[in-house]
Amino acid sequence: MVDSHEPGYAGDAAPVRPAAAIVLAAGEGTRMRSALPKVLHAIAGRSLLGHAVHAVAALRPEHLVVVVGHGRRQVGDAVAALGDELARPVLAAVQEQRLGTGHAVRCALDVVPATITGPVLVTYGDVPLLEPETLGALLGAHARSGAALTLLTTELTDPTGYGRVLRESDGTVTRIVEEADASPEQRAVTEVNSGVYAFDAKYLMAAISRLRTTNSQSELYLTDLVKIAHDDDVDVRAVRCTDGWQVRGVNDQVQLAAIRAELNRRLLERWMRSGVTVVDPNTTWTDVQVRLAPDVVLHPGTQLHGATSVAGGAEVGPDTTLTDCEIGEGASVIRVHGTGASIGAGASVGPFAYLRPGARLGERGKIGTFVEVKNADIGAGSKVPHLSYVGDATIGEYSNIGASSVFVNYDGVRKQRSVVGSHVKTGSDNTFVAPVQIGDGAYTGAGTVVREDVPPGALAVSAGAQRTIEGWVEKKRPDTPAAEAAARANDPANDGHGGTPR
DSSP: OBOTTSTTOOTTOOOOOOSEEEEEEOOOOGGGOOSSOGGGOEETTEEHHHHHHHHHHTTOOSEEEEEEBTBHHHHHHHHHHHHHHHTSOOEEEEOSSOOOHHHHHHHHHTTSOTTOOSEEEEEETTOTTOOHHHHHHHHHHHHHHTOSEEEEEEEOSSOTTSOEEEEOTTSOEEEEEOGGGOOHHHHTOOEEEEEEEEEEHHHHHHHGGGOOOOSTTOSOOTTHHHHHHHHTTOOEEEEEBSOGGGGOOOOSHHHHHHHHHHHHHHHHHHHHHTTOEESOGGGOEEOTTOEEOTTOEEOTTEEEETTOEEOTTOEEOSSEEEESOEEOTTOEEOSEEEESOEEOTTOEEOSSEEEOTTEEEOTTOEEEETOEEEEEEEOTTOEEEESOEEEEEEEOTTOBOOTTOEEEOBOSSOBOOEEEOTTOBOOTTOEEESSEEEOTTOEEOTTOEEOSOBOTTOEEOOOOSOOOOTTHHHHHSTTSHHHHHHHHHHOTTSOSSOOOOO
């Protein structure tokens, strides 16, 4: 979001494609107090660097470069993964020594052709809320004005930590002064530099060699190019971003949490405006890849991560966490933890169910209370209502698995699979020892251990007739409360109701 009154604002003009986009991500981020490189910290299911790269990639730059330095192996791997995710080349330029932002851009220019022409976009890997539309407006303003460089600025009530934008009385931008080098009067300026620029490629390549380390940090400041361009009497423009959150960077864990919360607020607002009901936005979290249909209801304590999708009319929560799950139309998922699961239309899951990868429940099926499912297909209308484990199994349609049942799928070497047909009724406390098959329409008795296949329509039981050994407790467990209670109950003089134990 940019101020449309800024000179050169592009409005709805055709998008400008950058010759190159450079994302600076070499900093150490010591204030994070973390072994993980700062730009790899995640919000809404994507690293800070991932957000920044996705934003510039949306502009389809001819060359996309990420400058890496601290944690180069981890960050370099993340850059390669982003290239795969975006299905386009993303180059990594190594900044061996962190000698400032100007030096970082030099390193980036070393990996792109020296003959490039057109705009070069420069942004940062720790500015995750910057939107492609804002970058597009910056490039449009830059292209229409013919400026040598155009910077993105914003107004902050508390500009602490940011470089201040200095202007002449007529509004002409003259320079940027970093806070460490600013006078008290300059620190009072509230218009700050976002660190995001559009440069003319030829001017950038010619001018960047003129940067010097005459500052408090003895670094090559990219910001000094503004003064150099002004002194060269070439056009310098500024585009003001009216949404200050978009240009906020992350320097510590407090700022990371604040930006995470703001991004989540924006995501939920977008979903609510598209017809999703979010009962309590303060306790509901979604990732950027989550997809929600109109008339979805999200109850308090819901977290949706990864590529989770929820179809219309489904209700999720309360107190539910789903990662990479697919929830069908009209389904109900209550107090569930799930990863890589698929729930059919009209099905119900929970409360207190655990869905592991490969759990698939058909239409109008049920996975009930304290049920764990892993790598299993449960057909339409089938139910696993209570206290059971279903692993490496296929269950047909309209079957019912009795309470406290366990699919024994591991023999110590291999995982094996059990198959239960359609319209099967299994008793409570069953154990299915894989590999085993139960035919359509079969029944099993309570307490059955199924070790052999059960033909269609058959009844399987494994327990013999009940054997009762009278007097066993008094003989084998003498002097116990149980033995004393039994003795009182068996005493002919007793009324048969026993008595209070000692």
